[in-house]
Amino acid sequence: MSDFTLNDLADIVARRARSGDPGSYTAKLIGKGIAKCAQKLGEEAVETAIAAVERDRAGVTSEAADLLYHLCVVLEAADVPLDDVMAELAGRTGQTGLEEKAARPKDPQ
Numbered sequence: 001m002s003d004f005t006l007n008d009l010a011d012i013v014a015r016r017a018r019s020g021d022p023g024s025y026t027a028k029l030i031g032k033g034i035a036k037c038a039q040k041l042g043e044e045a046v047e048t049a050i051a052a053v054e055r056d057r058a059g060v061t062s063e064a065a066d067l068l069y070h071l072c073v074v075l076e077a078a079d080v081p082l083d084d085v086m087a088e089l090a091g092r093t094g095q096t097g098l099e100e101k102a103a104r105p106k107d108p109q
């Protein structure tokens with residue numbers, strides 16, 4: 001089992017985003033703004049979903065890695081710490097997914 005965590009990746013992304021290194025893909029992408037970062041996240045999500053439907057295990061592995069990386073980039077661009085997301089998830093562990101859904105604020109119609 002790999003001991004590399006999502007926290008490690010988020011730390012790398014945060015460091016590279018602020019590096020100003022012209023050789024950094026992360027710094028370049030963040031420099032293009034949050035809309036571009038979000039577009040990449042959406043693309044990787046769709047590519048992961050397609051690989052899953054095609055039962056392409058290697059594809060899912062590779063696309064899910066791209067997806068998690070691009071999620072870290074969007075969290076960085078949105079100034080939302082990964083810790084906050086994990087705390088949100090931790091707070092949901094005492095209830096089922098359907099209970100959590102029922103407890104969400106309703107959208108105004």
Ligand SMILES: N=c1c2ncn([C@@H]3O[C@H](COP(=O)(O)OP(=O)(O)OP(=O)(O)O)[C@@H](O)[C@H]3O)c2ncn1[C@@H]1O[C@H](COP(=O)(O)O)[C@@H](O)[C@H]1O
Pocket residue numbers: 012013016023024025026027040065066069
């Ligand atoms: N995990 C990743 C990672 N996963 C995916 N990618 C990049 O995300 C891009 C995926 O987008 P596409 O497949 O659409 O490729 P593309 O056509 O080149 O993308 P665009 O030109 O449209 O942006 C590729 O360029 C990948 O290299 C990543 N880039 C960086 N990392 C991590 O971030 C670290 C720092 O990277 P730099 O910021 O480049 O130093 C690396 O050491 C890795 O740990």
